[in-house]
Amino acid sequence: MSFLPRLHLFEIADQPWCPDKAIEYAQLCLTHCWNLRLPPVAKASSAEVACEVLADNFPDLSSFTFVDLGSGAGGPSATFERLLNARLRAQHLPPAQFLLTDLNPHPREWATLTKQQENISYISEPVDASRCGRLIPQNRKECRMFNVAFHHFDDPLAVPMLRSAVESADAFIIFELTARDLSSMLILPGLILIACQYTLLRFWRSPLHLLFTFVVPLAPLLMVFDGFVSIMRCRTSDELHDLVRRTDAPGLENWEFRSGKSPVMYPTTNVHWFMGVKKTAK
Template structure:
């Protein structure tokens, strides 16, 4: 699937009901955590933390915090000490962030104010990350996010849990409806609205299938990312792009950037 279509996602629309958006994001968070979808990206991020001598990263465009819980735990095991995470978003999901903060015992925290990923305030520190949401941005916005990190000499790691393949699309269309039907009662925190809009009025499953399809079409391939970073001319800043993972459901497309002077020998 070596093309990109920037179609609209329902969860991006301001008119889209919050209860449906929340139900869709809760399912995404549950699946990412249970499947450990970002397992292949953990060594990349751990290497960045070790090389920069830090145990903190700030996530941009966090949405409902999908996958961050399992990522934080796996990353902490990889580096041998608890990693601190700060969630942020242009429209912070405070209910989801508070839930994750309480569940993690404070290891996952959040910024309650709006944070624009294309222009992150200098006061926000830590390795910058974006998980599962980079495809939401247009090419102009995506480049601005990377440009902002490079110009401010900040480290950034962007990760998309997919291979962008036709097989993934088929699994989404024919496998996810079954998964949604059986998994929904086990998603926490429990919400009656999630049951209602899954089983009685199945708007959440329809939204998941639509947005999942659009997401696959929107994801930037490693070649697209390489072309994007090649146009960012910031001296002393290094970019790496690629895809890691060795089996279906475990592939991760990534772009990593860091200022050369911040790196120390491992």
């Protein structure tokens, strides 16, 4: 239950007129947010907390390929692969696999990533999550992941995406770093500082990035505006359950659905998650 109604407002980085450099910056900064640790108030990053969710709910991680739908510039999948497979290596188990996809693929960035991490692969052609069939061989289990991506889709697109997952995959999971609540609103001022920090860390030699961060602060404003819109677009677990029911997908009774909120930094930051797992895949 949320005291705020869901509003599917527009995010600047989603618009066709938004410059490619601005979209790239927003995606890279979001990846930075996934991996950000602020000790002592946050002993783990959001990506590390999300990995714990995956490990707790998928005891047979080695048998899964995690398909990142809407990977953008890479998102948290690289961190997920590194942390989860380190855990599996310690248990002398085979690695989990990760597959990057997007309707607007980034093959250049993904190719660099796959050279560094052999358990990550990608599809260079556009993948429409609302009507794609199974993406991996039948001898492995397929889990579709929406990493801070599902809120981008209004109901007419979200329902067929879930239907496609139920019909073709063995599991799916939706991760969000915000919710329609007051604690998420408290994150917004911090996004200004995060954008400034990220520019200094990644683009300190780029006059253009420095200009649009510290002189004409369009980069921080982009993060705050789109961050607010993301909050208003997020769905509660009850709303996601309702979308699943609306799919009318055959075999829905053979699926189990779970949801939760895992704390990262009190009181503002949590990993909100909703998953469906086919009972035969457990």
